[in-house]
Amino acid sequence: MIQKCKPAAAQRGFAFIAALMVMLVLATLIVGVLAMAVSARNLATSRNEYAEAIYVAEAGVNKLVSQWHKTGAAPAQPYTGTITNHGANGSYSVTWNFWQPYGPGGFTRYDVIVLTSVGTINTGLPGTIYNLTRTIQVNLDTNGDWAWSHVYTTNDTDPQYQVPPYANIGGASGTITPSDYLDEHGPGASPKLPTPQWDQWLITARAQDSLPYGSTYTKNGPFYAVANRHVYWYDPSASAHQGTGHTHGTNWYVPDPYFPSSSYPDAYVCQSTSKKNFEIIIDCSGSNPVAFSGVYYVNGDVTIKGGQSSVGDLTVTGTIVATGSIRMQGKVKVSIEPLIVNAQDCAARTVYPALVAGWDIEIGDQSTFHTTGVVWAGHSFTAKAADQAGCVVVGGIGPTNDGIADLTLSGNFGVSYGFDTSNPSCPRYEPGSSPPPMFNEPDMGAIQPVPHSYREL
Amino acid sequence: MRALRKTRFAGRAGLTLVEILIALTILAVVLLPVMVGFAQALITTNQSSTSAVASSIARQTIESIKVAGYSNAAVGQTTTTADLVPGDTFFQVKTTVTETEPNDASHKGLKKIEVLVYQKGSSSAMVALTTYISPVGV
Numbered sequence: 001m002i003q004k005c006k007p008a009a010a011q012r013g014f015a016f017i018a019a020l021m022v023m024l025v026l027a028t029l030i031v032g033v034l035a036m037a038v039s040a041r042n043l044a045t046s047r048n049e050y051a052e053a054i055y056v057a058e059a060g061v062n063k064l065v066s067q068w069h070k071t072g073a074a075p076a077q078p079y080t081g082t083i084t085n086h087g088a089n090g091s092y093s094v095t096w097n098f099w100q101p102y103g104p105g106g107f108t109r110y111d112v113i114v115l116t117s118v119g120t121i122n123t124g125l126p127g128t129i130y131n132l133t134r135t136i137q138v139n140l141d142t143n144g145d146w147a148w149s150h151v152y153t154t155n156d157t158d159p160q161y162q163v164p165p166y167a168n169i170g171g172a173s174g175t176i177t178p179s180d181y182l183d184e185h186g187p188g189a190s191p192k193l194p195t196p197q198w199d200q201w202l203i204t205a206r207a208q209d210s211l212p213y214g215s216t217y218t219k220n221g222p223f224y225a226v227a228n229r230h231v232y233w234y235d236p237s238a239s240a241h242q243g244t245g246h247t248h249g250t251n252w253y254v255p256d257p258y259f260p261s262s263s264y265p266d267a268y269v270c271q272s273t274s275k276k277n278f279e280i281i282i283d284c285s286g287s288n289p290v291a292f293s294g295v296y297y298v299n300g301d302v303t304i305k306g307g308q309s310s311v312g313d314l315t316v317t318g319t320i321v322a323t324g325s326i327r328m329q330g331k332v333k334v335s336i337e338p339l340i341v342n343a344q345d346c347a348a349r350t351v352y353p354a355l356v357a358g359w360d361i362e363i364g365d366q367s368t369f370h371t372t373g374v375v376w377a378g379h380s381f382t383a384k385a386a387d388q389a390g391c392v393v394v395g396g397i398g399p400t401n402d403g404i405a406d407l408t409l410s411g412n413f414g415v416s417y418g419f420d421t422s423n424p425s426c427p428r429y430e431p432g433s434s435p436p437p438m439f440n441e442p443d444m445g446a447i448q449p450v451p452h453s454y455r456e457l
Numbered sequence: 458m459r460a461l462r463k464t465r466f467a468g469r470a471g472l473t474l475v476e477i478l479i480a481l482t483i484l485a486v487v488l489l490p491v492m493v494g495f496a497q498a499l500i501t502t503n504q505s506s507t508s509a510v511a512s513s514i515a516r517q518t519i520e521s522i523k524v525a526g527y528s529n530a531a532v533g534q535t536t537t538t539a540d541l542v543p544g545d546t547f548f549q550v551k552t553t554v555t556e557t558e559p560n561d562a563s564h565k566g567l568k569k570i571e572v573l574v575y576q577k578g579s580s581s582a583m584v585a586l587t588t589y590i591s592p593v594g595v
Binding site for chain 2: 045083
């Protein structure tokens, strides 16, 4: 069988179509290749921009920290600036707040400042992102250096203690204001001040613990267990722990934020409807006085409760440390004699503080507080005295200043230090000469924020 | 045989030289932009690759300054070379360190670090990175 070819007339125009198809394929190919090349170029340029933006963000952090060290005070936020990067316009914006390891509204570490720096870069090059931003987060450890910058005394007549770093706040009433000191740093400057080295306090408290876990001290009633050197609260009965805003019943274990892997709990917290802070209540309302010694570390609040009619007594030889607030309520007479190591050696002695609170210390109008040691509060110290029984007595000031009313000290402060009644010949604390334990010595007001973590958001 | 050939190609004229030339011209016109496009794509790809290497060199330079520490970042300008392939000194790396805040008892210093990476023979920087370092910074 012979297949006949199509006549030539039927094939006319095919060459043109074929040529068009070839050109189309070539055009598609070249467009694709060019697009890929341009895309690769843009990617490389963007990669450069990403690197530029991250270094601009880092520059913002470093400039802020350097300035902070220079002035001793946190700059206003947002801390912003520009950097000209060889034709590109870079800018940074740094903001910060306190570290809340359990999320917003929870436990706050006031000694750790979280910086967030946003670096923005705009090269203006074609194909690049306009105002490309990158964000980094840096935690600053403030080390607690400001705590001992200033020594506040009440009713001190010695001229030596009338000038900074000492400030005589008077014996009657008043509030510390920036005019009480010449330095720009200190109590009135900001509540954003570092806290003591909680970790060290906790380690010390644990090192002193000589009783096995679970030992109880039931003198204050059946509801509160006070193990030696530690204070725990547990709920042996349904009516336990009738603190404000708390309901009875369930206990909650609070993981130790510093030793999360520890099986040695520091505290239990009761179910709370209003707040989640752990609270230890030392009930002194009974007829028997309460006394204990050592370093008592509570990761939360401490409330020392007195009676309505009779005066309860609490005598502590050592230090009460609370990462939250310490309150004295009702008629209670609290005496704290801090531990003094090498008491007879003026040069070598170390005097422990009496009260250390990460937030407030509040002494109620019917409470009496006596101590010869330092009272340290991260936020405020408030003492109200309605009658002769109510007073604030701080060590090394001289005679007891009974009757001080409505004395409010805001911010971090040290209330004299180093006075030893058994050896009054030793001079008082001089800032810079003798740091108290578990506090870093200040450099006269300069905060020392040091980055200790870095991550990109 | 001759008669047969004559019969087979009868009515089928061959391509003239002019037609061939025209076809080649059209082909050249079509292929030229294609070739140019490919060449441009090749150049762009090479530039991207070079730029990526330059970016890595700049980052490496700035990171090594940070790792060496604030006190070891000598103030001044230094120029070094870097290779794209071994021994070619393809890149020039110009590093400028400027102290903007002194580092003494009452200050914590601040130094500005600027790293520029040039391709050999070029006056415009391929990559520019600028940052500040501090002895108490990140």
